[in-house]
Amino acid sequence: MTQKSPLAITMGDASGIGPEITVKCIAAGARAVVYGSARVMQDAVARYAPALALRVIATPDEAELATGTLEVIDAAPMAALPPVGEISAASGQAAYDSILAAIEAAKAGRIAGIVTAPIHKEALSRAGIGYPGHTEMLADHGGAARVAMMLANDDIRTVLVTIHMSLRHAIEAADFGAQMAAIRLAHEGGQALGIAKPRVAVAGLNPHAGEGGLFGDEEITIIRPAIEAARAEGIDASGPWPGDTVFMQARKGAFDVVVAQYHDQGLIPVKYLGLEKGVNITLGLPFVRTSPDHGTAFDIAGRGIADPESLVTAMDYAARLAAARGTS
Known part of the structure; x- marks a missing residue:
């Protein structure tokens, strides 16, 4: 080229x-x-x-x-x-x-x-x-081999673990492999936008990120192990964070990219801030x-x-x- x-x-x-x-x-x-x-x-x-x-x-x-x-x-x-x-x-x-x-x-x-x-x-x-x-x-x-959606605007960036599927199927599809792929692509996507060491926040799947297993154990059995594995690869990943507050923290500057578990969890915050400045980037x-x-x-x-x-x-x-x- x-x-x-x-x-x-x-x-x-x-x-x-x-x-x-x-x-x-x-x-x-x-x-x-x-x-x-x-x-x-x-x-x-x-x-x-x-x-x-x-x-x-x-x-x-x-x-x-x-x-x-x-x-x-x-x-x-x-x-x-x-x-x-x-x-x-x-x-x-x-x-x-x-x-x-x-x-x-x-x-x-x-x-x-x-x-x-x-x-x-x-x-x-x-x-x-x-x-x-x-x-x-x-x-x-x-x-x-694997792609992910990054939605970005002037305030926040989010990468989706699962994309166009029913919520029931999204929960099933958000396995360890999907978590790792999304976290890695979030890291690479942040670097492509000029951030040398992106701070990647991973949202939980369940309310309050499962509340220690009271509202579901996916955070304990799937998401947290993926975060730990990503950190072992040198990625600055953290979480799982509650989905209802993590985007607010990202907008305040605490994180560079948020990994969302399913379509609407990631897209609603971006679109709420204005469609005119929102961009969809395909990573991978x-x-x-x-x-x-x-x-x-x-x-x-x-x-x-x-x-x-x-x-x-x-x-x-x-x-x-x-x-x-x-x-x-």
Whole structure:
């Protein structure tokens, strides 16, 4: 991968706000190649950023990244524009095809990293695609043995032990191996963001971190042994800490990264502080991937009022991470 390798944005679900925030992000000065439908992106430029010129290119190597120009690789040709603000199998398929094309380019070293606009899980399902989200696609197609989600904003960073599954299954999946993988990735993720020795706080699974076994023993039998094993590897890990206070302590500066046991335990604190500054980073991949911390927003799609700030922030994080890897 050369230092001229561009970042890439995947357009997301074409029926949502992905195309809109993508063109607004490029219009605001972001330098990236777009993977998606040329037809959809041309329509989005006309609607939301008519001052932009649109240029269809075949490969990232052709990108000029000129100010005022959106360069798109037609990775998901669509015969017609999809419905706006509705679940569409065609949009689900196009989003998936765009992501896979970007992954292949990243693995080949032709792009410095991927920033993904939001996708819709039900649209994927209607297209016959069995993935519940980006993270699982990236893990399967990106060549990673184990990945984790890091959600970050200006105040806190959190890494998830389990991701998109029912709470019942998440409890079963949060075993010793999953704890170790998340703690290690939290440590590596903190270092990638420039923290030499990240302080990793591990949240408990049960109320009050189990209260010494009164409310469950997972903290004693699984989580604490994983923390001790991580510390033996030289990781500054601590806990298990009660899930209802650990994020407050992290926000005050006591910790650099919090390992959360399940999806909502980790995402609610980040999203409460504001979607516009939240970024999703996939750890464990051989390339950089970030995304905004919000969904497809079908309720406002097509109205021209979607805020691109979270996507702009995701671009900023991707650029920092790619620079740290020496890939851009």
